[in-house]
Amino acid sequence: MIPEIVAPRYDPAAALAIDGPTTAAWLEGFLRDELIGRRNITRAVLGLSGGIDSAVVAYLCARALGPQNVHAIRMPYRTSSPDSLNDAQTVIDALGINAKTIEISDAVDGYLRVAPDADGRRRGNVMARMRMLVLFDQSARLGALPIGTGNKTERLMGYFTWHADDTPPVNPIGDLFKTQVWALARYLGVPVAVIDKPPSADLEANQTDEGDLGITYAKADQILHLILSGYRDANIVDRGFAPDDVALVRRRVDTTHWKRHLPTTALVSATAINEFYLRPVDY
């Protein structure tokens, strides 16, 4: 017998591994170029929910711009979990960034008085859009650029409120899957309590992202990575994933392309914006 050398099988987790220092340095460079280089704005403002995504963005902004130039806004609704406020406070304390708490209950309830039949989903969308209204107004008050905190997984799954969570003009983590955000959080030193708690939009009591989505982030990310790399569903199942999970993720991606685009405009000329008249966003 002579020795046999067996090639390693596909490792779905390894495919999503990131190098912490490289990732952080790259995203810090992005923030400095987008804010200071392109816009001559030195300050950033972000909604700090107490969750992992906004915590990571706060850390990146503090490293890129200095903590004195970062403004975190906490925007609780009256049903928001107190834990969210507390977790956000640990991030504020750890970084030494500026912070302000603005209750959105009165504003949200003021509208809901004329829409008393709104179900949980509509109420959640109103809260998300109210938070974005506050964030942009605070941006004008502070002379600070709003920074987005949506990750690639929720963008691909359509798990966000259109023209709310996705509105800030700059987003450093929008091309990182949720599991990559976790990895980056560990490198950045985000408080363990924030990293380890179940992700939640905190729009309704006891809500969790993975409960809403019907799949864990770990599985969803690995399937998304393969879908985006061009593999067909059968190829993905061959790599060890359950057909139902693959179908769920594929359906979420395929039914939400519209959420990742600007509104559809009827084309009637040969100079239609972004169709014929093409200029990059930073031109």
Added chain:
Amino acid sequence: MTNVALVQFKPRKGDYAANLAALGAIFAQLRAAPTDLIVLPEAALTGYFLEGAVYELALGAPAFAADLNRIWRDGGGGTVDVVCGFFENDGGTFYNSALYVRLGPTEPQIVHVHRKLFLPTYGVFDEERFHTRGRKLGVFSSAFGPSAILICEDAWHAITSTVAALKGARLIIVPSASPGRGLSAGRELENVVQWKSKLANIAEEHGVYVLYAGLTGFEGGKGFSGSTCALSPRGEMIAEAPALGECVLRVVLDEAEVDVARSMLPLLGDLQSALPDLWFDPELPLPRGIREAVES
């Protein structure tokens, strides 16, 4: 010996006048030490992702050469050779080009214009939407000697550096704008690892110096991965820059190194003798006319 300054440049998007002024300041800095050849990246003075604005910012090669000559002359006397990527307007046909120009106290001398042969039009790239591809790979006489320019994807095809070396190039200059991507390769981006591997292969296989000038900075979220570098004819990394941030890389090229490398690893000579058998293989997709000639 040839004193080279590779400039890892970060343009202000679409602001040609400001970028030209910034380059003037860099020219002034470079005068502090002997400099025979200055190499800049692809699309250095406009930024790379311009989409339809290519038509607004593209220049004729003579006009571009005149602008470079003016900022060189404004800083003092002397001559210097410059390679710089630019979007070229040749009578209404647009190319992604690189100019090799000799600057001095009188008129600039255009030595060579390379028009990018391989226009990436996939994924994040959309070059052939806005540019016409070049049709010729020329070898010209640079400050170092016989040289060729390959712009970005040009250098990813093994055949281009092979053709350049077969035509006599002893130096290959690669102006580039490579969007950084891939975070799992350790302390370098995956595209940088790929680039260094390809550049080392070019240098070692053909016994040529390779000079790579990379654009840096972010354009609409896409960050260019700099990593400007120089490789010896043995494929060794002589000097390299980080991915982010402007800088100048100074290297000295020694003509004798090419002969020594080729004598120790004579792959180019071997190829010259084997080439006819490979090239005139009737199974290759040869152009009409050549195929009939070969078969007859």
